[in-house]
Ligand SMILES: Nc1ncnc2c1ncn2[C@@H]1O[C@H](COP(=O)(O)OP(=O)(O)OP(=O)(O)O)[C@@H](O)[C@H]1O
């Protein structure tokens with residue numbers, strides 16, 4: 001060991017921290033814990049929220065347009081069960097000039113996919129089994145950009161033509177059919193058709209796995225007695241939180257009933273917002289407590305270092321530089337605490353990702369660390385460290401060097 | 408007594424404590440003297456006479472209540488904290504009675520500290536100077552020991568090496584041998600004298616030891632905050 005390489009302020013700040021081992025360990029622990037809690041909570045909540053939204057939107061269009069008259073009849077797909085449990089006697093209506101409406105939707109900014117859908121209630125029949133289902137006539141190339149059906153297929157591909165049908169794994173089980181088998185589909189109006197099952201899907205939702213039956217648009221139109229018509233237009237937007245905006249604009253432009261996922265899931269959204277608010281509250285408390293901890297420990301350390309401060313002053317250190325030494329101690333503790341805290345948060349995330357599992361046993365979230373969350377936590381820790389050191393540092397700067405030297 | 412060519416020049420220097428309070432007390436009642444460049448001077452006097460107070464004033468650690476104080480020809484009245492700090496760092500080296508070393512640093516680092524403060528970092532040149540100074544005060548081989556791992560006499564030698572590290576024109580020593588045995592005290596005193604002769608640093612040394620005071624070129628005696636005697 002020979003000549004120290006660090007600049008004066010760093011050198012002294014580090015030595016002071018090293019000398020006050022217990023105190024340094026204590027505030028480091030506080031900062032580490034605080035950063036870990038903040039990063040862990042933020043990450044967990046943001047991922048859980050993303051995962052919940054993902055699940056909700058995994059089988060639902062961001063925005064749906066449907067005819068005005070049906071505003072109170074919640075048709076497929078997002079609440080199909082209501083329409084199906086109480087099938088309406090009234091004939092389904094088509095969207096007037098739906099081709100023009102599809103074009104209108106397609107030219108809206110932030111809209112990435114548009115898919116017309118022919119949907120209505122029906123019964124799937126085979127032998128003595130009869131199941132109430134939701135018939136969805138789609139253009140697969142368009143619809144797969146609304147609901148990622150390709151990722152849900154367990155048998156076959158998401159393609160339909162002629163009298164092909166794609167059904168969910170639960171319905172297949174209920175009817176005792178599989179790919180290659182046939183089943184009857186009878187629409188509410190009484191028309192029926194023999195369908196060839198060419199694919200099975202598992203959306204991760206038993207209800208939908210039991211109800212959804214995909215056919216071509218043409219077949220659905222004839223079964224549901226909607227010649228050339230469509231019952232709704234599904235839309236995907238680039239950023240899911242733009243859905244309400246896009247929906248409002250489409251509503252104004254089309255005169256149709258237009259709903260975004262944010263309206264149909266307003267309770268979920270409110271819950272998510274509350275979660276965010278309480279997370280921010282916890283964050284603020286943790287920051288305040290950590291700051292108080294750093295501050296009080298450094299105040300004690302300034303008193304203990306009175307003599308050293310006096311010596312440094314006598315050797316030509318200005319009071320500003322003495323202040324810098326203590327601000328630096330706060331910053332260093334904040335910085336190191338943030339690094340260790342982020343690492344600890346990562347460990348917690350990995351651990352809890354194996355603990356928190358959804359009903360089907362799949363992990364509810366994958367452990368991951370957003371650079372944004374980690375960096376902002378580290379930045380906050382650094383700033384809080386320096387700010388917390390402000391009062392002790394000013395005390396150190398004001399300290400009378402003679403007092404220290406005389407005693 | 409013009410003050411020209413003096414490293415320290417005092418005119419009517421007064422110092423009161425507790426100014427504006429009921430316990431206001433004047434400790435120094437108008438001190439006048441010059442200390443020439445390279446002068447080796449003892450400051451003596453009974454306990455409580457104001458020796459340390461005077462030394463702290465000259466060392467720019469405290470401000471006088473009134474009177475003039477010049478260091479190296481620069482009047483200090485009206486200078487800000489930064490300017491005083493710079494003046495102190497550039498011209499003055501301190502040796503305290505209780506060999507105030509920084510316990511978190513090694514002997515070598517303590518000796519280099521004035522240079523680190525002055526330059527911002529430790530330079531190779533400063534290290535060479537510090538090693539040489541430590542060798543000169545007889546501490547070769549103790550460079551990397553922490554300040555609190557060496558004896559009191561050794562600590563005071565480190566403090567002297569530290570005071571000399573920037574080759575200051577003025578060394579202020581407040582009872583540098585105060586708590587050392589006679590032999591060690593003599594050694595420390597001899598060291599100061601040696602550096603004074605060699606490098607021409609003026610020394611103002613507070614001491615209670617008449618033997619050591621007699622070995623200085625000049626003795627200033629303070630009694631009750633006044634210069635009672637100033638002789639060579
Ligand atoms: N901060 C202060 N407030 C009030 N009085 C003080 C203060 N510092 C010193 N004094 C008083 O000033 C006087 C001179 O003190 P000083 O320390 O200069 O004496 P000294 O000559 O160095 O004594 P000693 O030989 O004991 O070290 C003393 O009476 C002391 O009580």
Ligand SMILES: [Mg+2]
Pocket residue numbers: 458459460581
């Ligand atoms: Mg004294």
